[in-house]
Amino acid sequence: MPEPLLHLVPKAEAAQSMKDFKSDQEVRWCPGCGDYAVLAAVQGFMPELGLAKENVVFVSGIGCSSRFPYYMNTYGMHSIHGRAPAIATGLATSRRDLSVWVVTGDGDALSIGGNHLIHALRRNVNLKILLFNNRIYGLTKGQYSPTSELGKITKSTPMGSLDAPFNPVSLALGAEASFVARTVDSDRKHLTEVLRQASEHNGTALVEIYQNCNIFNDGAFEVLKDKDQAKEAVIRLEHGQPIRFGAENEKGVLRDPATGDLQVVTVTPENESRILVHDAHAATPTTAFALSRLADPDTLHQTPIGVFRSVDRPVYDTLMAEQLETAVERYGKGDLGQLLTGNDTWTVVG
Amino acid sequence: MTSQVSSEAGEALVGEQRSAPASPHHGTEKEVRRLDRVIIRFAGDSGDGMQLTGDRFTSETASFGNDLSTLPNFPAEIRAPAGTLPGVSSFQLHFADHDILTPGDAPNVLVAMNPAALKANIGDVPRGGEIIVNTDEFAKRAMAKVGYATSPLEDGSLDGYRVHPVPLTTLTLEALKDFGLSRKEAERSKNMFALGLLSWMYHRPTEGTETFLRQKFAKKPEIAEANVAAFRAGWNFGETTEDFAVSYEVAPATRAFPTGTYRNISGNLALSYGLIAAGRQADLPLYLGSYPITPASDILHELSKHKNFGVRTFQAEDEIAGIGAALGAAFGGSLAVTTTSGPGVALKSETIGLAVSLELPLLVVDIQRGGPSTGLPTKTEQADLLQAMYGRNGEAPVPVVAPKTPADCFDAALDAARIALTYRTPVFLLSDGYLANGSEPWRIPDVEELPDLRTQFATTPNHTLSDGTEVFWPYKRDPETLARPWAVPGTPGLEHRIGGIEKQDGTGNISYDPANHEFMVRTRQAKIDGIEVPDVEVDDPDGARTLVLGWGSTYGPITAAVRRIRREGGHIAQAHLRHLNPFPKNLGEVLKRYEKVVIPEMNLGQLATLVRAKYLVDARSHTQVNGMPFKAEQLAAALKEVIDA
Numbered sequence: 002m003p004e005p006l007l008h009l010v011p012k013a014e015a016a017q018s019m020k021d022f023k024s025d026q027e028v029r030w031c032p033g034c035g036d037y038a039v040l041a042a043v044q045g046f047m048p049e050l051g052l053a054k055e056n057v058v059f060v061s062g063i064g065c066s067s068r069f070p071y072y073m074n075t076y077g078m079h080s081i082h083g084r085a086p087a088i089a090t091g092l093a094t095s096r097r098d099l100s101v102w103v104v105t106g107d108g109d110a111l112s113i114g115g116n117h118l119i120h121a122l123r124r125n126v127n128l129k130i131l132l133f134n135n136r137i138y139g140l141t142k143g144q145y146s147p148t149s150e151l152g153k154i155t156k157s158t159p160m161g162s163l164d165a166p167f168n169p170v171s172l173a174l175g176a177e178a179s180f181v182a183r184t185v186d187s188d189r190k191h192l193t194e195v196l197r198q199a200s201e202h203n204g205t206a207l208v209e210i211y212q213n214c215n216i217f218n219d220g221a222f223e224v225l226k227d228k229d230q231a232k233e234a235v236i237r238l239e240h241g242q243p244i245r246f247g248a249e250n251e252k253g254v255l256r257d258p259a260t261g262d263l264q265v266v267t268v269t270p271e272n273e274s275r276i277l278v279h280d281a282h283a284a285t286p287t288t289a290f291a292l293s294r295l296a297d298p299d300t301l302h303q304t305p306i307g308v309f310r311s312v313d314r315p316v317y318d319t320l321m322a323e324q325l326e327t328a329v330e331r332y333g334k335g336d337l338g339q340l341l342t343g344n345d346t347w348t349v350v351g
Numbered sequence: 352m353t354s355q356v357s358s359e360a361g362e363a364l365v366g367e368q369r370s371a372p373a374s375p376h377h378g379t380e381k382e383v384r385r386l387d388r389v390i391i392r393f394a395g396d397s398g399d400g401m402q403l404t405g406d407r408f409t410s411e412t413a414s415f416g417n418d419l420s421t422l423p424n425f426p427a428e429i430r431a432p433a434g435t436l437p438g439v440s441s442f443q444l445h446f447a448d449h450d451i452l453t454p455g456d457a458p459n460v461l462v463a464m465n466p467a468a469l470k471a472n473i474g475d476v477p478r479g480g481e482i483i484v485n486t487d488e489f490a491k492r493a494m495a496k497v498g499y500a501t502s503p504l505e506d507g508s509l510d511g512y513r514v515h516p517v518p519l520t521t522l523t524l525e526a527l528k529d530f531g532l533s534r535k536e537a538e539r540s541k542n543m544f545a546l547g548l549l550s551w552m553y554h555r556p557t558e559g560t561e562t563f564l565r566q567k568f569a570k571k572p573e574i575a576e577a578n579v580a581a582f583r584a585g586w587n588f589g590e591t592t593e594d595f596a597v598s599y600e601v602a603p604a605t606r607a608f609p610t611g612t613y614r615n616i617s618g619n620l621a622l623s624y625g626l627i628a629a630g631r632q633a634d635l636p637l638y639l640g641s642y643p644i645t646p647a648s649d650i651l652h653e654l655s656k657h658k659n660f661g662v663r664t665f666q667a668e669d670e671i672a673g674i675g676a677a678l679g680a681a682f683g684g685s686l687a688v689t690t691t692s693g694p695g696v697a698l699k700s701e702t703i704g705l706a707v708s709l710e711l712p713l714l715v716v717d718i719q720r721g722g723p724s725t726g727l728p729t730k731t732e733q734a735d736l737l738q739a740m741y742g743r744n745g746e747a748p749v750p751v752v753a754p755k756t757p758a759d760c761f762d763a764a765l766d767a768a769r770i771a772l773t774y775r776t777p778v779f780l781l782s783d784g785y786l787a788n789g790s791e792p793w794r795i796p797d798v799e800e801l802p803d804l805r806t807q808f809a810t811t812p813n814h815t816l817s818d819g820t821e822v823f824w825p826y827k828r829d830p831e832t833l834a835r836p837w838a839v840p841g842t843p844g845l846e847h848r849i850g851g852i853e854k855q856d857g858t859g860n861i862s863y864d865p866a867n868h869e870f871m872v873r874t875r876q877a878k879i880d881g882i883e884v885p886d887v888e889v890d891d892p893d894g895a896r897t898l899v900l901g902w903g904s905t906y907g908p909i910t911a912a913v914r915r916i917r918r919e920g921g922h923i924a925q926a927h928l929r930h931l932n933p934f935p936k937n938l939g940e941v942l943k944r945y946e947k948v949v950i951p952e953m954n955l956g957q958l959a960t961l962v963r964a965k966y967l968v969d970a971r972s973h974t975q976v977n978g979m980p981f982k983a984e985q986l987a988a989a990l991k992e993v994i995d996a
Contacts, residue, residue: 011841024848026860055843060679071848071861076840078682079850080675081705087640087672091679091687092840095638095663099683099840117675120668321663328658335660337631338798341624345559345615346795347416349608 006127006203006316010056010100017048024074035186035212036065039133040072042192050100050200057100060089062109065140066133066212069104083114086121089128094318100200103130107148108138111167115147119176124317125204132169132209133186137218150299155217170293170309173207174286180206181289182308186213187226191237191306198308204316224301236295238307240281244292253277254295256288263291265303281311381590382597388447389553389601390455393545394472395464397431397440400542405442407546407563411555413615413792416603417446420907421617422454422980423788427645427728434488434496439471450607452907452914454789456982460552462545464519466494469503478511483548485541487520515594519544526584530577540581547585552598557586609794616793618757618786619646622716623653625764627660630686632765633772633804637662638685640676642669642695645728646784647718650690670698674715678702681711682849684808684839686768690716693735694725696742703777704743705851707875710826710835712771712778712806714764715739715749719783721978730978731784733903734954739779740932740961746872748879751779751931755906757786758793763929765802772806774882775834781931783953785980786904809836809845814857825849825859833878884930886937891924893917897994898945900970902928902958904980905951911983912990921994931958934965942968949973949993951986 022044057075061067063082070077093101138144144157152161180202184195199206232248244254253268253276289310296304422443431438445455463469465488527537568575630637655664667673674689681687721727754763812821823845838845855862948970950959956972
């Protein structure tokens with residue numbers, strides 16, 4: 002096991018409470034917004050992480066969710082639309098003693114900032130990215146987003162949207178993400194557990210958080226939240242456990258031997274032993290990707306939540322730091338006088 | 352001694368002949384003439400290695416102690432179609448026994464490796480100039496490709512030039528016949544044959560080139576030795592063949608230079624070193640976020656070699672991420688830099704605006720090239736000045752610093768870092784393609800004499816609330832500089848949030864208050880307006896009535912033009928701006944001292960626009976946008992017209 006990079010971040014000297022992470026700023030999200038729940042979960046989780054709060058930084062882009070840093074009593078930057086992963090990359094790669102979190106939304110991360118997101122993931126910079134997905138543009142008052150379902154009627158698409166949505170988990174896996182998880186704003190326990198695993202991960206962790214926009218897309222995730230419907234709609238992924246769900250836990254995920262694809266079946270004594278056991282640490286992302294495709298993009302039925310993938314692979318910041326160390330070992334600490342002089346000189350005497 | 356390049360038609364060789372013939376040299380009995388300066392242009396296909404040849408001749412010349420100035424000129428395509436006019440790559444070098452300012456208007460000597468190189472460059476060579484042509488390449492087809500119906504070597508079109516027909520390819524193959532190389536491999540050394548010949552003609556030292564070749568091809572010793580052999584064969588050819596009856600000496604320019612140790616340096620290298628030096632002098636780690644773009648990429652390449660100085664280089668996914676990462680590093684306490692050219696600046700504009708709002712130090716290095724859009728990637732221009740000044744939404748003032756010569760890029764980088772760190776602001780450093788790739792001798796500075804750029808991070812609360820609580824206010828300013836405190840993450844008790852939304856004065860909290868916004872906009876402007884920059888100096892020995900004002904890389908040509916005018920008895924004053932924003936405090940007063948002000952620029956008059964707007968001075972514009980630096984002679988004529996008007 003590689004060294005946990007979290008060890009590079011100083012620990013708090015005294016015990017912390019949720020209050021320590023609340024800034025003095027009034028929270029200005031709409032009443033009833035899912036963002037409140039996520040904020041509370043993060044503020045509640047931070048004392049458990051126990052890092053010196055001056056070494057924690059939240060960087061965000063533009064959008065409702067991107068106001069998040071103002072409400073955290075840590076260092077923070079509310080930057081520009083889509084660029085938070087790039088800015089956070091500069092911070093994380095130059096300051097390995099910091100715990101750097103990116104807060105972004107579906108528009109910020111997947112539309113205007115899509116390029117930065119995929120490149121942060123492929124580089125595996127030590128960032129924790131919280132992607133609040135409400136499947137709508139909130140701050141600009143209700144246009145469809147890159148995760149909105151096809152045919153979405155909005156102000157900018159009165160006859161329905163024409164573009165197929167991104168599946169953020171599939172996208173992240175395709176971008177070589179080393180940690181990908183999905184959770185839901187209202188499930189504090191699940192959200193906290195995912196945050197815990199993300200924070201401990203070495204490298205980029207992408208956490209998609211289904212978040213309700215009660216003004217412009219209310220109830221978008223109701224099927225996953227309503228107690229009765231959720232039993233049929235939500236597939237909870239737990240590493241090492243068979244993937245089963247349903248009111249009576251009667252459904253399971255099987256690999257189709259003919260296509261290699263995954264399918265949902267009713268569990269029977271015959272097929273029970275072949276029900277897929279979730280392996281978040283699998284060497285290849287193939288099965289994780291197949292799991293990400295189970296959900297119906299329109300109805301969200303059969304939506305897996307939890308950690309899809311969590312693997313160790315080289316972390317950009319670590320590699321960068323090692324190259325600096327190697328250069329010093331190889332050439333000695335840089336000597337400016339020597340550098341400026343170079344090899345080809347001549348002297349003019351008075 | 353300020354004899355300048357003259358290019359009167361019919362003059363055989365530029366420069367005065369002093370005490371010819373000098374003493375026999377290297378045992379040769381050939382005549383040796385002494386010159387005060389020479390301009391050589393190497394020209395060939397873009398695959399012929401002309402840039403390398405020019406670089407080597409430059410190194411030899413630098414180590415010999417001449418003053419020099421170079422102008423590489425190459426197409427944007429890596430290997431443009433062979434033998435065509437667009438594929439011609441050239442390297443011009445001006446060297447002298449006295450101080451010179453430009454790579455020269457017109458070459459005295461043209462080395463043409465093929466018909467295309469001859470055709471593309473002959474127009475610049477004055478009658479009487481020497482032309483060395485590789486006759487092996489003058490086959491019918493190659494000539495027809497560039498529109499020569501008959502051979503220019505035979506049809507009299509080169510009458511009046513001193514043509515040296517040399518079968519460079521054949522001679523190179525002959526010299527290398529025992530090396531067991533393929534014809535193609537052996538042919539590639541013909542540029543070294545040409546270099547050897549020119550090195551003989553001008554008595555250049557040769558050890559440096561031989562050492563260089565052995566290092567460059569350390570992994571292919573047979574190629575290294577073949578190149579050395581071709582180089583020596585070229586030298587010996589000059590010494591033995593009757594066609595080359597005369598060789599030339601250009602004495603070291605000892606009197607032109609102050610005492611010191613010198614090296615040759617290009618603008619991009621000097622700029623890279625300036626950034627590394629700024630990191631050391633500020634005692635901050637240097638962080639470069641960049642995306643490859645011509646002609647700025649060499650800075651990324653250079654800085655990536657110096658990780659043992661703690662330099663971090665991040666090759667980003669795009670221009671926006673390049674500056675984004677730099678800004679993130681600045682927030683974390685690095686000396687942050689992004690390097691680019693005009694198209695990249697366009698993409699970075701929003702982040703520069705954010706840096707203006709965040710008030711964090713950040714260097715934005717723009718190596719200008721021909722525009723708009725992709726424009727002329729490998730040619731020079733100064734047309735990004737107004738983009739640097741105004742290319743952002745809202746009132747977003749950014750200081751602008753411009754180096755004037757290749758070596759000056761070092762000092763300009765340190766100066767830009769001083770402003771960024773002192774005033775907590777992004778700063779534009781506006782170099783250009785001519786400075787970037789051109790080179791000149793540089794007096795190596797004593798590192799102990801470099802400016803102290805250390806800055807203080809905030810470490811303690813800076814404000815007391817009415818109830819006595821000590822707090823940290825991220826936008827409480829230094830009353831003198833108006834800079835805000837730089838509190839980096841990891842500093843306990845100073846946790847704060849910053850962003851691109853308008854901030855309340857002092858606290859930095861989000862504020863949409865109209866009066867506060869008015870105050871903040873004006874305060875950010877006042878901070879930049881108040882930056883300390885030295886007064887502009889005026890060179891006016893004769894009490895002239897006309898002032899020529901320049902900025903950036905036009906310094907060399909303007910100064911050369913001014914010298915010409917004065918040598919001919921004309922009166923003109925000269926001033927050159929390093930700081931374009933803010934302008935030096937005395938600029939308005941200086942401008943008003945003169946009846947006429949003329950501003951030469953490689954754009955359509957951008958500085959002139961600024962000067963006219965700010966000072967209500969009827970400045971005249973003299974502009975050129977052909978991708979090349981001004982020629983001193985033409986510029987002198989243009990300035991003279993203004994003087995005489």
